[in-house]
Amino acid sequence: DGGITQSPKYLFRKEGQNVTLSCEQxxxxxxxxxxxxDPGQGLRLIYYSQIVNDFQKGDIAEGxxxxxxxxxxxxxxxxxAQKNPTAFYLCASSDLGGSPTDTQxxxxxxxxxxx
Amino acid sequence: RKEVEQDPGPFNVPEGATVAFNCTYSNSAxxxxxxxxxxxxxxxxxxMSVYSSGNEDGRFTAQLNRASQYISLLIRDSKLSDSATYLxxxxxxxxxxxxxxxxxxxxxxxxx
Numbered sequence: 001d002g003g004i005t006q007s008p009k010y011l012f013r014k015e016g017q018n019v020t021l022s023c024e025q026x027x028x029x030x031x032x033x034x035x036x037x038d039p040g041q042g043l044r045l046i047y048y049s050q051i052v053n054d055f056q057k058g059d060i061a062e063g064x065x066x067x068x069x070x071x072x073x074x075x076x077x078x079x080x081a082q083k084n085p086t087a088f089y090l091c092a093s094s095d096l097g098g099s100p101t102d103t104q105x106x107x108x109x110x111x112x113x114x115x
Numbered sequence: 116r117k118e119v120e121q122d123p124g125p126f127n128v129p130e131g132a133t134v135a136f137n138c139t140y141s142n143s144a145x146x147x148x149x150x151x152x153x154x155x156x157x158x159x160x161x162x163m164s165v166y167s168s169g170n171e172d173g174r175f176t177a178q179l180n181r182a183s184q185y186i187s188l189l190i191r192d193s194k195l196s197d198s199a200t201y202l203x204x205x206x207x208x209x210x211x212x213x214x215x216x217x218x219x220x221x222x223x224x225x226x227x
Contacts, residue, residue, distance in 0.1 A: 041219060042217045045215075090159070102206045103161060105161065106158035106160070
C-alpha cells in the first residue's frame with residue numbers, strides 16, 4: 001500500500017522540550033514538505049526538500065529543524081525556540097517528474113499540543 | 116494583497132444544489148493550480164488540478180482565467196458528502212524552486 005505515514009497522530013509536549021515528528025513515504029517521490037495549520041488558517045510552509053541531503057527554509061522555519069538523510073524520510077524537530085508550537089503538522093510529498101510536477105500528497109498529520 | 120484569496124464561507128446549500136467557489140491569486144507567474152478538499156481535522160486531499168482549458172471530473176468543473184488571475188470550482192448536484200473545506204492552491208516560483216501556496220479555504224455545508 002503506497003502512501004505517506006506520519007507518527008504519532010497526537011503528541012503532547014511540555015514547554016522547553018524538543019520533539020521530533022516522523023514522516024515516511026513509499027511513493028518514491030523526490031520532494032517532501034512540512035506545513036503547519038492553525039485553526040481557521042491556511043497551510044504555512046515550514047521546510048521543504050527536493051533531494052536527499054538538501055533542504056530549504058519555508059515561510060516559517062524559525063524554531064524548527066529537519067534532515068533528509070534518506071529519500072523516503074523527512075523528520076521535523078520542533079525545538080524549544082518555537083514560540084507557539086501547538087498546531088496541526090502536515091507532511092507532503094511530490095514527484096518532480098510527475099505532471100503537473102507540483103502536485104502534493106499529504107500524510108494524515110500530527111496534532112502537537114504544548115502543555 | 117494576499118497571495119491566494121478565498122471567501123471563507125460557509126456556503127450552506129441543500130442537497131442537489133449547484134454551488135460555485137472562486138479564488139484569486141496575486142502572482143501572475145503562477146503555472147500550476149489545484150483544488151484540494153479538507154475534511155474536519157483531516158489532511159487535505161487533491162480534488163483536481165486546474166488546466167487552462169478548464170476541466171471536468173464528474174460533478175466537479177474547474178476553470179482558470181489567467182488574465183483575471185482567477186480560479187473557480189463548480190459543484191453540481193451537491194451531496195451531503197461534499198461537505199468540507201475547499202482549498203485553492205497555486206504554485207509560487209522562488210529562486211529556482213517551486214512551492215505551493217494554499218488559500219485559507221471555503222467551507223461548504225450541504226444539508227438534507
